[in-house]
Amino acid sequence: MRKLDRARRILVASPSLVERTGGLNCVEKLADLPTLAMTSWVSFHGWELIAPNDAKRVIRHQPRLTCRSMTAILDAARTGLGFGLLLESACEADLQAGKLVRCCRIGSRRRALFILSSRPPRACRRQREC
Numbered sequence: 001m002r003k004l005d006r007a008r009r010i011l012v013a014s015p016s017l018v019e020r021t022g023g024l025n026c027v028e029k030l031a032d033l034p035t036l037a038m039t040s041w042v043s044f045h046g047w048e049l050i051a052p053n054d055a056k057r058v059i060r061h062q063p064r065l066t067c068r069s070m071t072a073i074l075d076a077a078r079t080g081l082g083f084g085l086l087l088e089s090a091c092e093a094d095l096q097a098g099k100l101v102r103c104c105r106i107g108s109r110r111r112a113l114f115i116l117s118s119r120p121p122r123a124c125r126r127q128r129e130c
Contacts, residue, residue, distance in 0.1 A: 010088045011049070012100045014080040024083070024103040030059045034082035036073045037063035047085050 011024075018024065021033055027049055037045045045066070047059045064082045067073065070090055077084040078099050094100040 008088050009085045010091065011083060011085050011103045012077055012091050012095070013083045013103055014078055015098065015101050017080040017082070018101055018103065020080070027057055027059055027104060030083060031061050033061075034064040035061045036076050036082040036084040037061075037066045038068065038070060038073045038084075038086070039063075039066055040068065049085075 011030075013024075017034075024030065024033070030047075035045075037047075039045060044060055044062050047061065049057050049059060051057070065073070065076050070087065073084050074086060074090060074094070076082060077086065078094060083103060091100055091102075095102060
């Protein structure tokens with residue numbers, strides 16, 4: 001397994017949702033707003049959010065939509081169905097086009113992205129040949 005890069009998720013929503021909800025000036029308000037979660041269905045979900053000063057907050061919310069598809073959650077965020085915590089790289093074009101806006105300057109912890117190989121390391125192959 002080889003590390004490729006690090007990824008960070010950011011909190012985004014459509015401009016129309018931000019306008020309808022009066023903006024998001026406090027992350028605690030998320031618990032009462034429509035959210036989208038990229039996970040299997042659970043009645044309540046927790047997001048660990050990290051502020052620019054590294055302060056951490058766990059927000060417990062009940063998602064309006066849960067699924068395992070990044071594309072579906074991104075589409076739902078674009079149409080104004082809820083606030084989503086999505087990969088920054090997946091949102092970049094929509095942020096630049098104005099289809100999504102970044103809410104607050106908070107995000108999630110950076111996570112490493114790895115590449116998996118089905119081919120065993122050289123040392124393992126040599127042992128099998130013996």
